[in-house]
Amino acid sequence: MTMSAANTVPKPLISLQQVTMQFGAQRVLHALDVEVQRGQTLGVIGESGCGKTVLLKLIIGLLRPTVGRVIFDGKQLDNLAERELTQQRLRFGFLFQGAALFDSLSVYDNVAFGLRAQGSKPEPEIGEIVRQRLQEVGLPVGVLAKKPAELSGGMKKRVGLARALALDPEVMLYDEPTTGLDPIMTDVINELILQTRRQRPVTSIIVTHEMKTINKVADRVVMLYPLSRLQPGEPQILFDGTPDQLHASADTRVRQFIEGEARDRLQELAAKSDQS
Amino acid sequence: MATVSSAPLGLWRLGRRKITDAILDLGELSLFASRILTGMRRRSSYNTLLPISFSVGVSSIPVVTITGMFIGMVLAVQAYSEFYSLGLATRLGQIINISVVRELGPVLAAVMLAGRVGSAMAAELATMRITEQIDALACLGTNPIHYLGTPRFLACVLLIPLLTIMANFMGVLGGAMICIDVYHVESHHYWENVRGYIGMWDLMTGLIKPIFFGAAIAVICCHRGFYSDAGAEGVGRAATRAFVLSFIAVLVLDFFLAMFLNNLYDYLWPHTRGLF
Numbered sequence: 001m002t003m004s005a006a007n008t009v010p011k012p013l014i015s016l017q018q019v020t021m022q023f024g025a026q027r028v029l030h031a032l033d034v035e036v037q038r039g040q041t042l043g044v045i046g047e048s049g050c051g052k053t054v055l056l057k058l059i060i061g062l063l064r065p066t067v068g069r070v071i072f073d074g075k076q077l078d079n080l081a082e083r084e085l086t087q088q089r090l091r092f093g094f095l096f097q098g099a100a101l102f103d104s105l106s107v108y109d110n111v112a113f114g115l116r117a118q119g120s121k122p123e124p125e126i127g128e129i130v131r132q133r134l135q136e137v138g139l140p141v142g143v144l145a146k147k148p149a150e151l152s153g154g155m156k157k158r159v160g161l162a163r164a165l166a167l168d169p170e171v172m173l174y175d176e177p178t179t180g181l182d183p184i185m186t187d188v189i190n191e192l193i194l195q196t197r198r199q200r201p202v203t204s205i206i207v208t209h210e211m212k213t214i215n216k217v218a219d220r221v222v223m224l225y226p227l228s229r230l231q232p233g234e235p236q237i238l239f240d241g242t243p244d245q246l247h248a249s250a251d252t253r254v255r256q257f258i259e260g261e262a263r264d265r266l267q268e269l270a271a272k273s274d275q276s
Numbered sequence: 277m278a279t280v281s282s283a284p285l286g287l288w289r290l291g292r293r294k295i296t297d298a299i300l301d302l303g304e305l306s307l308f309a310s311r312i313l314t315g316m317r318r319r320s321s322y323n324t325l326l327p328i329s330f331s332v333g334v335s336s337i338p339v340v341t342i343t344g345m346f347i348g349m350v351l352a353v354q355a356y357s358e359f360y361s362l363g364l365a366t367r368l369g370q371i372i373n374i375s376v377v378r379e380l381g382p383v384l385a386a387v388m389l390a391g392r393v394g395s396a397m398a399a400e401l402a403t404m405r406i407t408e409q410i411d412a413l414a415c416l417g418t419n420p421i422h423y424l425g426t427p428r429f430l431a432c433v434l435l436i437p438l439l440t441i442m443a444n445f446m447g448v449l450g451g452a453m454i455c456i457d458v459y460h461v462e463s464h465h466y467w468e469n470v471r472g473y474i475g476m477w478d479l480m481t482g483l484i485k486p487i488f489f490g491a492a493i494a495v496i497c498c499h500r501g502f503y504s505d506a507g508a509e510g511v512g513r514a515a516t517r518a519f520v521l522s523f524i525a526v527l528v529l530d531f532f533l534a535m536f537l538n539n540l541y542d543y544l545w546p547h548t549r550g551l552f
Contacts, residue, residue: 062411086417094415100408114416167416 011074013038013171013203014059019068021054028054030227030236032068041197041204043218043243045211045257050224051236052207053097056173059205060092061085072171090118093164097176099156101148107134107159108144114167133162136199137192154185161192172196174206178213186210193217211258215243223254308421308502309495312429315422325427332393332428333435337442340388344443347380348372348450356459366465368455370473376447377474377482383530384447385439386489389432390522394497397428398518401501402511410502421502429494436490437483444482481537488533492525 012035021029028051036042044052057063058070061077070077072088080088101110111130115121121129131141137158148156157177164172174193178186190213196202197217206218214221223239223246230236239246239254246258351372359368401424404410413420455461497518504514 057411060415062414082419086414086419089415090417092415094412096408096412098407100412102409102412103404103407113418117416117418163416 015071017069019065022066043214043221044207046224050226093169093172095174099160172204311421312425315426329431332431344446345450348447352451352454369466369470372451381444382486385443386526395515395519398497398501399515402504402514425498432490432494436486440486493522
């Protein structure tokens with residue numbers, strides 16, 4: 001009975017085990033355990049500076065944890081050689097906070113970049129994929145020759161999404177995909193995330209402050225809290241559950257975050273600055 | 277009392293930390309240089325070589341031309357009265373041209389490269405770092421050091437000898453112009469003395485040194501850019517430090533290369549030095 005139960009539990013696609021991340025003297029993540037199942041859309045929320053982006057960069061192997069292990073599809077990423085890590089990274093798509101488009105390249109070259117780097121497809125096929133991806137994110141063919149500096153914030157995000165999707169990733173990582181966008185464009189990006197999930201069997205991790213994005217696209221939510229504000233011995237993950245359960249959380253810090261209320265934070269910040 | 281006794285200890289600790297940091301920095305720089313060199317085996321590292329070569333080489337020609345010419349002219353102005361008073365005005369070309377060909381031309385071209393190209397390179401890469409473009413390259417299956425560092429290294433190493441030839445030519449021309457056209461030094465003897473004094477060894481050593489200068493400038497400037505601090509201040513600091521460190525590296529390398537090449541000359545052709 002126990003054996004069969006163990007067999008039915010699917011192995012997580014991504015697993016962070018006791019991950020601690022430190023930059024010099026500053027510790028950002030401490031003894032973090034997170035698992036993401038294949039096909040799941042995980043929303044990661046939390047205050048600025050709590051280590052959400054660092055978490056994404058650990059998952060894709062751009063950072064190596066100070067302590068702990070990052071496992072992707074059974075492989076320990078932080079132990080892989082550079083070449084193998086590069087191969088694993090190609091299974092991810094990453095939409096950066098500022099889109100991170102290459103300034104010197106046109107929209108076409110940006111979206112085609114990963115495909116060309118792979119070197120497995122002829123140029124006409126690459127051109128076809130680029131046009132298809134741009135169409136998927138609702139951009140006209142007219143933008144192909146434009147440089148990133150000529151695009152609006154929302155267009156940049158969509159080009160970034162098209163570039164990330166060009167390699168047909170198994171996992172999509174979104175780093176604050178709607179930050180700095182107007183409400184309409186925010187919803188457009190949310191719809192594109194949903195559309196991406198509908199069109200391909202993709203596992204997604206979305207780091208965001210936008211509760212609307214979480215409610216609309218996430219299956220599961222994890223809330224991180226800054227280490228400096230935790231009580232001694234308290235875990236860094238304050239909440240792990242579905243978006244519906246968020247509002248029922250007994251933790252006032254979780255409710256305070258999702259309701260976007262400062263309450264006594266202003267006094268707390270003032271007291272902290274007085275101390276320093 | 278305690279402060280008096282602890283002051284030397286504090287200084288010792290500070291000094292030890294600075295030395296340790298310097299050794300660590302040098303190790304990191306060497307590792308970075310080795311990664312740039314391994315990129316030379318990858319075909320993708322050569323994709324951007326042409327536009328970078330244009331910016332490193334062709335765009336530097338005007339500034340190298342002007343500075344080279346004026347340095348030759350200044351040398352002529354400074355040395356003329358001394359040589360004239362000794363009745364050696366026709367030998368002015370020897371001292372001007374040997375100074376230009378062996379020292380001033382290579383160092384001038386290197387300083388111009390560090391100032392015009394190196395700091396811009398550091399600022400560009402630092403901007404790419406803070407806008408996450410370098411992370412985006414890694415996510416798209418490209419090694420950022422190979423893609424960004426190797427072509428810049430190759431452009432600097434391959435083109436600095438050509439810039440040095442240009443600086444040398446203009447320096448020789450500038451010196452001759454002042455001596456012959458302004459101070460009316462007899463041109464036949466001026467050029468004959470130069471031809472008899474400056475040999476292939478002088479020309480070659482003047483072209484070997486810049487290769488080392490170019491390599492040092494490229495490695496230092498790319499490294500500064502790649503590991504820049506965040507924000508506009510970080511980019512500015514990266515550009516400034518790139519230039520300062522490159523300039524120091526050029527002067528230090530120049531000293532050791534001059535020592536080595538002079539000793540090598542004395543070993544190969546003993547007792548053959550002399551102005552007359």
